[in-house]
Amino acid sequence: xxxxxxxxxxxxxxxxxYLPEAVYTCPACGEEGILDVLxxxxxxxxxxxxATLRERAFDLWRYRELLPIAAEVPRPHLQTGWTxxxxxxxxAVTAGIRxxxxxxxxxxxTGSFKDxxxxxxxxxxxxxxxxxxxxASTGNAASSLAGMAAALRLQSxxxxxxxxxxxxxxxxxxxxxxxxxxEGSYDEAYDxxxxxxxxxxxxxxxxxxxxxxxEGKKTAGLEIAEQMxxxxxxxxxxxxxxxxxxxxxxxxxxxxxxxxxxxxxxRLLGVQAEGASAxxxxxxxxxxxxxxxxxxxxxxxxxxxxxxxxxxxxxIRASNGAMLAVSDxxxxxxxxxxxxxxxxxxxxxxAAALAGLKKAVQLGLIxxxxxxxxxxxxxxxxxxxxxxxxxxxxGERAQYDCSKPAS
Amino acid sequence: xxxxxxxxxxxxxxxxxYLPEAVYTCPACGEEGILDVLxxxxxxxxxxxxATLRERAFDLWRYRELLPIAAEVPRPHLQTGWTxxxxxxxxAVTAGIRxxxxxxxxxxxTGSFKDxxxxxxxxxxxxxxxxxxxxASTGNAASSLAGMAAALRLQSxxxxxxxxxxxxxxxxxxxxxxxxxxEGSYDEAYDxxxxxxxxxxxxxxxxxxxxxxxEGKKTAGLEIAEQMxxxxxxxxxxxxxxxxxxxxxxxxxxxxxxxxxxxxxxRLLGVQAEGASAxxxxxxxxxxxxxxxxxxxxxxxxxxxxxxxxxxxxxIRASNGAMLAVSDxxxxxxxxxxxxxxxxxxxxxxAAALAGLKKAVQLGLIxxxxxxxxxxxxxxxxxxxxxxxxxxxxGERAQYDCSKPAS
Numbered sequence: 001x002x003x004x005x006x007x008x009x010x011x012x013x014x015x016x017x018y019l020p021e022a023v024y025t026c027p028a029c030g031e032e033g034i035l036d037v038l039x040x041x042x043x044x045x046x047x048x049x050x051a052t053l054r055e056r057a058f059d060l061w062r063y064r065e066l067l068p069i070a071a072e073v074p075r076p077h078l079q080t081g082w083t084x085x086x087x088x089x090x091x092a093v094t095a096g097i098r099x100x101x102x103x104x105x106x107x108x109x110t111g112s113f114k115d116x117x118x119x120x121x122x123x124x125x126x127x128x129x130x131x132x133x134x135x136a137s138t139g140n141a142a143s144s145l146a147g148m149a150a151a152l153r154l155q156s157x158x159x160x161x162x163x164x165x166x167x168x169x170x171x172x173x174x175x176x177x178x179x180x181x182x183e184g185s186y187d188e189a190y191d192x193x194x195x196x197x198x199x200x201x202x203x204x205x206x207x208x209x210x211x212x213x214x215e216g217k218k219t220a221g222l223e224i225a226e227q228m229x230x231x232x233x234x235x236x237x238x239x240x241x242x243x244x245x246x247x248x249x250x251x252x253x254x255x256x257x258x259x260x261x262x263x264x265x266x267r268l269l270g271v272q273a274e275g276a277s278a279x280x281x282x283x284x285x286x287x288x289x290x291x292x293x294x295x296x297x298x299x300x301x302x303x304x305x306x307x308x309x310x311x312x313x314x315x316i317r318a319s320n321g322a323m324l325a326v327s328d329x330x331x332x333x334x335x336x337x338x339x340x341x342x343x344x345x346x347x348x349x350x351a352a353a354l355a356g357l358k359k360a361v362q363l364g365l366i367x368x369x370x371x372x373x374x375x376x377x378x379x380x381x382x383x384x385x386x387x388x389x390x391x392x393x394x395g396e397r398a399q400y401d402c403s404k405p406a407s
Numbered sequence: 408x409x410x411x412x413x414x415x416x417x418x419x420x421x422x423x424x425y426l427p428e429a430v431y432t433c434p435a436c437g438e439e440g441i442l443d444v445l446x447x448x449x450x451x452x453x454x455x456x457x458a459t460l461r462e463r464a465f466d467l468w469r470y471r472e473l474l475p476i477a478a479e480v481p482r483p484h485l486q487t488g489w490t491x492x493x494x495x496x497x498x499a500v501t502a503g504i505r506x507x508x509x510x511x512x513x514x515x516x517t518g519s520f521k522d523x524x525x526x527x528x529x530x531x532x533x534x535x536x537x538x539x540x541x542x543a544s545t546g547n548a549a550s551s552l553a554g555m556a557a558a559l560r561l562q563s564x565x566x567x568x569x570x571x572x573x574x575x576x577x578x579x580x581x582x583x584x585x586x587x588x589x590e591g592s593y594d595e596a597y598d599x600x601x602x603x604x605x606x607x608x609x610x611x612x613x614x615x616x617x618x619x620x621x622e623g624k625k626t627a628g629l630e631i632a633e634q635m636x637x638x639x640x641x642x643x644x645x646x647x648x649x650x651x652x653x654x655x656x657x658x659x660x661x662x663x664x665x666x667x668x669x670x671x672x673x674r675l676l677g678v679q680a681e682g683a684s685a686x687x688x689x690x691x692x693x694x695x696x697x698x699x700x701x702x703x704x705x706x707x708x709x710x711x712x713x714x715x716x717x718x719x720x721x722x723i724r725a726s727n728g729a730m731l732a733v734s735d736x737x738x739x740x741x742x743x744x745x746x747x748x749x750x751x752x753x754x755x756x757x758a759a760a761l762a763g764l765k766k767a768v769q770l771g772l773i774x775x776x777x778x779x780x781x782x783x784x785x786x787x788x789x790x791x792x793x794x795x796x797x798x799x800x801x802g803e804r805a806q807y808d809c810s811k812p813a814s
Contacts, residue, residue, distance in 0.1 A: 058465070077493050078750055079514075084486035090560070107486070107514060110752070111788055151750035153497070167791045173798030174787065176747040340583040343485055343558035345517070380581065381518055381788035384574045391580030 002127070005044050005065050009035040009211055012310045020068065024209045034308060035211035037068050041258050048259060053226065058082035060116060060219040066255055067120065068215050073127045076151035078109035080119050081219050085227050085373070088342035095354065096361040099371035101233060102342050103224065106350070106379030110147040110171070112140035112300075113220065113245065113377040118148040118205065120216035125154055125203035132157060135205040136186065136193035138164040139299050140347075140378055145205050146175035157202060159193040161186050168382075187305070214248040214311070221252020224373060225262045233266050234370040237357045239349040239377060240270040240279055240323070241301035243312025249375075250315035266373070268321035269366065270312065271356025273298050277325040279306050283313055284323075297328050297386055298348035300378055322365050326355040332390040334358065338376065339387075348386050350376030409534070412451050412472050416442040416618055419717045427475065431616045441715060442618035444475050448665050455666060460633065465489035467523060467626040473662055474527065475622050480534045483558035485516035487526050488626050492634050492780070495749035502761065503768040506778035508640060509749050510631065513757070513786030517554040517578070519547035519707075520627065520652065520784040525555040525612065527623035532561055532610035539564060542612035543593065543600035545571040546706050547754075547785050552612050553582035564609060566600040568593050575789075594712070621655040621718070628659020631780060632669045640673050641777040644764045646756040646784060647677040647686055647730070648708035650719025656782075657722035673780070675728035676773070677719065678763025680705050684732040686713050690720055691730075704735050704793055705755035707785055729772050733762040739797040741765065745783065746794075755793045757783030 026033025273296030433440025680703030
């Protein structure tokens with residue numbers, strides 16, 4: 001039981017193809033052999049047309065022929081995707097660019113871009129007959145998995161390092177996830193999650209291992225193409241951690257050109273934080289990334305060992321794009337600017353995209369007469385502490401006459 | 408310059424009518440003389456039809472003829488309203504009712520129902536030529552005003568009691584609001600805000616004083632009628648604080664019947680917290696509410712002096728409805744149930760609606776074979792502390808084998 005539009009899975013290293021089954025990575029290449037889902041685009045094109053799209057609801061299921069999900073699999077009821085895109089002329093002035101759009105992924109059901117991937121993950125778990133699903137994370141991936149699992153009544157197991165902040169754990173617990181605190185680092189939680197999945201027969205949502213999750217992420221690219229078809233941006237800007245997101249967005253954009261919805265492709269700007277810039281360095285060296293310690297307040301992109309680097313770097317190169325890194329200070333300034341000039345309260349990783357765009361314009365990587373779209377990948381309410389730092393660093397606290405009114 | 412569908416403003420006490428101008432309350436009746444916006448429904452009916460609605464975007468402007476806003480007034484760009492309604496069969500079982508729908512208002516731009524009112528407020532401020540707008544609040548009204556003001560580049564002034572939690576202040580500051588800390592209680596902040604508006608020429612967003620805000624709130628009622636026309640619920644359940652929300656929802660439902668979109672009206676269940684139940688007591692006594700100290704963890708309905716009581720009680724009576732109060736403990740249990748059985752992470756006030764529905768079914772006020780819709784009025788991310796309490800009181804923390812994997 002799988003979508004009859006899917007023809008197979010292909011390894012990004014050895015190009016071997018496999019039937020669409022419950023395999024995670026390429027058996028020949030091991031952990032690094034991430035798979036890519038292949039579709040019969042001629043077949044898709046007979047079903048996914050402007051006419052059919054006009055009749056469909058505004059969520060990620062409107063692109064059902066481009067998702068690796070059979071029609072009979074139950075879908076989570078949460079309205080996911082089709083997040084708003086705002087024209088932000090004041091923020092364009094701030095960024096020094098002619099035209100700027102903000103796509104607000106913080107409007108997804110659990111407040112982040114990751115809901116797109118988690119929606120697919122829980123459906124694949126159901127399709128494959130699992131009744132539990134797991135991941136290692138304290139961030140958006142975990143909370144979105146917990147929410148989507150609750151929607152389909154799957155048990156979720158979230159492996160978190162013992163120093164995980166209680167507030168983030170709250171969102172997991174309220175959805176009914178079993179939170180497993182691991183004495184150790186994130187990498188140890190990741191390894192423990194992987195072995196617990198094997199031992200207990202749980203489905204593994206860890207994105208780098210799971211070929212299907214990127215298919216959820218690509219729906220953001222499909223949407224950008226459909227929502228912006230009349231004014232397609234020259235540049236699309238995303239923050240980059242593991243690399244899955246920007247690779248997924250690129251796949252979606254390419255598919256929409258393949259299907260004739262858009263005629264050309266935007267260029268990709270991938271932005272990392274300076275303290276977690278393994279992919280920027282690899283991009284510059286034209287080599288594999290070197291794993292290291294990551295440190296940035298933008299927790300969604302705080303990745304020391306980017307596991308989906310091949311797909312990410314290939315996407316940015318294919319788009320004739322660019323990568324760069326921004327400092328935490330630049331991220332905080334951008335967080336404030338996005339809220340004040342575009343009225344979008346984002347997470348630091350979302351602000352990193354804006355900070356990166358500004359820097360790219362300053363460096364001349366992106367010309368000032370271009371049109372860009374930046375993605376805010378998460379709701380600012382998820383990280384109030386960073387907002388507080390961003391706001392207080394503004395140092396502008398007006399003083400008014402606060403004497404009590406005569407009564 | 409006002410909408411040519413609006414015919415005037417009528418006082419809820421003396422029934423005098425006024426031209427639609429920048430008056431707040433009835434000059435004859437004073438502070439208690441809250442005004443109601445009147446429309447020419449025959450005129451509206453010639454423009455707002457199923458055919459025109461089919462062509463319109465999914466936000467609150469689809470009901471533009473029923474909003475007190477002239478066509479030429481600039482609109483905030485944030486996508487507001489048309490929040491999802493979920494059929495929640497598992498939660499229906501929990502509540503003991505045949506059919507249950509959840510409308511998730513936490514999906515609005517700043518994460519709450521209040522965005523509907525604040526969108527109208529900033530537009531009226533622009534229409535009347537103000538360049539600043541103010542309110543007294545630390546909650547959803549304040550953050551939504553700050554966000555909507557940023558969208559239209561109005562300066563916002565938020566008066567908060569000095570003990571306001573820093574996290575809530577963060578959301579205000581990031582949008583660029585000027586936060587005025589008042590040494591004193593919420594009521595003192597309210598009075599100070601009112602006099603500061605008069606002194607400085609700012610527009611006053613405090614809901615009870617401002618007739619237009621309820622017009623934004625009523626869009627939730629308009630939407631419920633349109634979204635649920637084929638399976639209109641028997642009961643619509645909202646938490647009640649000041650009373651503006653439930654009164655607004657009722658107005659929207661009535662207008663949709665007037666216009667022929669629905670044939671009958673649901674009954675209203677208004678739910679308060681036991682520690683802030685002045686309206687429940689007034690409803691039972693059939694008298695005006697007695698102001699008192701309010702105390703509940705559901706901060707959105709923690710109101711000691713419900714300022715819009717006339718409209719609220721009239722709406723519940725007209726609907727042949729009911730009111731009741733629930734304890735904070737019941738709210739926490741409902742918060743958890745809503746997240747686990749409907750995958751909606753709500754604020755405590757949203758959970759209060761569920762807790763109230765459960766109690767009403769238990770008491771026989773609502774029969775078990777009915778269909779109900781509850782509104783979650785805010786995003787759970789706004790109150791992580793309550794989620795943490797709700798989750799930990801579950802007392803179910805599974806234990807797994809957490810020994811590190813052999814590597």
